[in-house]
Amino acid sequence: DRSIKIAPSILSADFADFGREIRAIETQGADWVHVDVMDGHFVPNLTFGPPAVKAFRPHVKGIMDVHLMISPVDPYIDAYAEAGADMITAHVEAGPHIHRTLQAIRATGKKAGVALNPGTPVEAVEYVLDLADMVLVMSVNPGFGGQKFIHSQVDKIARLRGMIGDRPIHIQVDGGIDPKTAAAVAKAGADVLVAGSAVFKGGSVDRPEVYGENIRAI
Numbered sequence: 078d079r080s081i082k083i084a085p086s087i088l089s090a091d092f093a094d095f096g097r098e099i100r101a102i103e104t105q106g107a108d109w110v111h112v113d114v115m116d117g118h119f120v121p122n123l124t125f126g127p128p129a130v131k132a133f134r135p136h137v138k139g140i141m142d143v144h145l146m147i148s149p150v151d152p153y154i155d156a157y158a159e160a161g162a163d164m165i166t167a168h169v170e171a172g173p174h175i176h177r178t179l180q181a182i183r184a185t186g187k188k189a190g191v192a193l194n195p196g197t198p199v200e201a202v203e204y205v206l207d208l209a210d211m212v213l214v215m216s217v218n219p220g221f222g223g224q225k226f227i228h229s230q231v232d233k234i235a236r237l238r239g240m241i242g243d244r245p246i247h248i249q250v251d252g253g254i255d256p257k258t259a260a261a262v263a264k265a266g267a268d269v270l271v272a273g274s275a276v277f278k279g280g281s282v283d284r285p286e287v288y289g290e291n292i293r294a295i
């Protein structure tokens with residue numbers, strides 16, 4: 078069976094305590110740390126620039142998975158690579174040249190991800206799979222944590238799995254993941270699950286064991 082990785086999103090963490098929150102989720106079993114970058118243009122919210130991601134880096138022991146919900150994306154790829162991202166994911170909807178964008182991410186030596194919004198068909202990534210280490214399927218409309226899972230994306234994940242076959246490309250699912258929806262997306266073929274509210278709910282840096290319980294429940 079495909080081992081499922083959990084990537085908590087720090088968008089749901091305490092914004093006044095990222096260093097401690099990152100260390101807490103990794104101690105409690107997070108496989109990756111998912112960093113949601115938002116520009117207030119591609120999505121109606123604003124989060125972390127390269128300086129913030131650079132500040133997170135020393136606290137992340139494992140993979141720092143940077144999800145760029147920004148447009149244009151090309152001008153910022155080098156900055157997020159230098160900030161220490163291990164995986165850089167760009168949205169296929171962020172501009173007209175996703176093939177060139179993925180080439181630019183790979184040129185930095187980082188892993189390259191391509192993301193699909195809920196309304197975008199899997200065909201949109203068919204001709205860039207050779208450049209992708211990961212395909213991110215959004216199961217909410219990007220911009221916020223705590224939203225409801227969009228069930229139509231389960232079929233999309235299964236189709237994507239069929240398209241990828243046994244190539245070493247991760248399928249990451251992002252948005253509304255909890256123990257119930259996790260089972261459905263894992264069955265459909267996802268192997269990296271992002272979860273924000275489902276990991277951080279009920280816990281705190283002073284009660285990190287709750288994060289561990291939440292991670293294990295997914």
Ligand code: DX5
Pocket residue numbers: 086088089111113144146217218219220221222223224251252253254271272273274275
């Ligand atoms: C949404 C982000 C997601 C979000 C997940 O735009 O890309 O990573 O933080 O949060 P939950 O798991 O609460 O839906």
Ligand code: ZN
Pocket residue numbers: 086111112113144251271
């Ligand atoms: Zn995300």
